[in-house]
Amino acid sequence: MEGLSPTLRLALTVRIGLEQGEPVRSALQSYLSQTEDEVSSFTCNWLVRQDQGGFDGDLSQISKNPHRLALFHLLQRGLRGESILSPIITLEDEIMSACMEELEKKTALMPLQALVPLLFLQFPALLILFFSPFLDQLFRSV
Amino acid sequence: MLLQLLFSLFGWLSATRILEFWKKRKVILPQQLQVLRWLQLFLFLPPIFFGGQHALLCWIYLVFLNLAALLLPNLVEISRKREFRRNLLPAVDALLMSVRSGRSFRESLQTVGQKRLYGYYFSEICSLVVLRQSQGLVSSDALTKRVFIELLRIDFTTHKIAERLKSFRHSLKVEESFRQKSSLMTLQARAQSIILSLMYVSVFAYVSCCFGLRENMTAVTVSSALFLVGTIWIWRIGRRHRWKV
Numbered sequence: 001m002e003g004l005s006p007t008l009r010l011a012l013t014v015r016i017g018l019e020q021g022e023p024v025r026s027a028l029q030s031y032l033s034q035t036e037d038e039v040s041s042f043t044c045n046w047l048v049r050q051d052q053g054g055f056d057g058d059l060s061q062i063s064k065n066p067h068r069l070a071l072f073h074l075l076q077r078g079l080r081g082e083s084i085l086s087p088i089i090t091l092e093d094e095i096m097s098a099c100m101e102e103l104e105k106k107t108a109l110m111p112l113q114a115l116v117p118l119l120f121l122q123f124p125a126l127l128i129l130f131f132s133p134f135l136d137q138l139f140r141s142v
Numbered sequence: 143m144l145l146q147l148l149f150s151l152f153g154w155l156s157a158t159r160i161l162e163f164w165k166k167r168k169v170i171l172p173q174q175l176q177v178l179r180w181l182q183l184f185l186f187l188p189p190i191f192f193g194g195q196h197a198l199l200c201w202i203y204l205v206f207l208n209l210a211a212l213l214l215p216n217l218v219e220i221s222r223k224r225e226f227r228r229n230l231l232p233a234v235d236a237l238l239m240s241v242r243s244g245r246s247f248r249e250s251l252q253t254v255g256q257k258r259l260y261g262y263y264f265s266e267i268c269s270l271v272v273l274r275q276s277q278g279l280v281s282s283d284a285l286t287k288r289v290f291i292e293l294l295r296i297d298f299t300t301h302k303i304a305e306r307l308k309s310f311r312h313s314l315k316v317e318e319s320f321r322q323k324s325s326l327m328t329l330q331a332r333a334q335s336i337i338l339s340l341m342y343v344s345v346f347a348y349v350s351c352c353f354g355l356r357e358n359m360t361a362v363t364v365s366s367a368l369f370l371v372g373t374i375w376i377w378r379i380g381r382r383h384r385w386k387v
Contacts, residue, residue: 003321005385012313019309021302034288067387096316098387103320106383107327113379114331121372122338125365129345132361133353 005099006039007068011092014075018085024078039068046072050079067095156204157182160211169215223283225261230289231314233260238307247296247303248272264289271297324383335376342369 004012010031017027025047032044070091078084161178164170170178185207192200233254240250248271254260255268263286270279271293279290296306346362349355355362 003324004317005387007385007387008316012316016309016313020299020306034291065387095387099320099385100323102385102387103323103327103383107323110327110331110379114334114376117372117375118334118338121368121375122335122342125369125372126338126342126345128361128365128368129342129349132358132365133349136358136361 005095005102006035006037007065007071008092008095008099009035009037010039010043011071011088011095014078015085015088015092018078018088024075024084028075050076067091067098071095154182156208157185157211160208163212164215167215169218219281222262223281223286226263226281226283226286229260229264230285231311231318233264234307234311234314236260238304238311241304241307251293251297267293270294328379328381331376331379335373339369339373 013031013034014024014027017030018024022030028043028047032040032047071088074084074087074091078088161170161175161182165172165175188200188203236254236259237250240253241247245253251268251272255265255272258265263281263283266279266281267286267290270290274294274297276294279287281287292310296303296310299306346366349358349362
């Protein structure tokens with residue numbers, strides 16, 4: 001699932017696992033076996049500390065991302081045995097629209113970013129190549 | 143005569159080794175191997191006939207042929223990966239339709255995987271899943287592996303197969319839509335870079351033809367360096383996107 005946001009990837013994997021009748025823990029484990037990124041290492045630590053009973057407290061101490069926080073709160077509920085399939089589908093839609101928004105913002109910025117090398121590197125390169133022989137001839141004639 | 147013998151021996155030996163290498167990497171199928179064995183005879187005829195008169199050209203020809211043959215598996219792999227990505231969603235759709243029509247999952251895999259309708263890798267995955275072989279996948283591509291593991295997992299379960307396939311297709315669709323959107327993001331900048339490169343090459347050719355490169359060496363070097371840095375910069379924009387969500 002390269003190119004996907006790590007949070008969306010986690011939500012998708014857990015959702016698929018739940019739809020296939022797996023418990024939250026095994027969906028998380030299959031996610032951890034498939035993925036290696038910042039969220040997967042965080043999830044691994046979170047799951048270990050959850051097992052040790054040391055993570056019932058405030059998740060915001062670890063992550064400031066609201067979508068990620070909401071997802072982990074939901075997963076925490078799922079690990080306690082609550083049914084989270086329908087909330088996770090809703091949350092996945094929310095995360096997906098947030099990702100689309102982020103992508104659109106990035107797309108809007110792209111032409112401006114591409115303008116910098118064009119104006120300061122490629123265009124001067126063309127000018128140098130085009131005018132240097134003429135300038136050379138002009139200086140020689142003078 | 144001795145040189146021609148050397149050409150024929152060297153050529154034949156390298157061709158045989160290359161064919162074996164291709165067979166090992168599954169670039170060619172066993173039935174194609176027979177045809178290629180005849181083709182190799184024709185490919186190595188020119189050095190045998192012209193080896194005496196144009197020895198250097200024949201050596202270059204042989205080296206080029208060997209290099210092309212060594213690079214071919216990588217090219218085949220790239221094209222198979224593209225084919226796999228392009229045909230993956232239709233293939234999963236076909237699998238789902240087949241399951242929905244009342245066939246078993248294995249039967250559906252055999253139907254969809256036959257005749258390489260959806261590409262080489264997909265039919266390879268189908269046959270491996272049908273045989274329940276968890277090893278033996280040729281491709282090292284992450285997506286190919288993921289699809290293989292997912293289909294294998296679905297095959298091991300006995301219920302809700304259509305639902306499982308449906309949710310797998312959903313994840314593939316999401317991934318595909320994001321991939322398309324992010325590739326569109328970079329497309330405009332890259333198209334702009336290609337057009338500018340064409341312009342640069344034509345100006346470069348004009349300057350070198352009309353004024354000579356040696357006379358304008360400094361300007362040409364500075365301009366080429368600037369242009370190269372600019373092109374690399376543009377091609378790197380949007381390559382890696384760090385998600386905030």
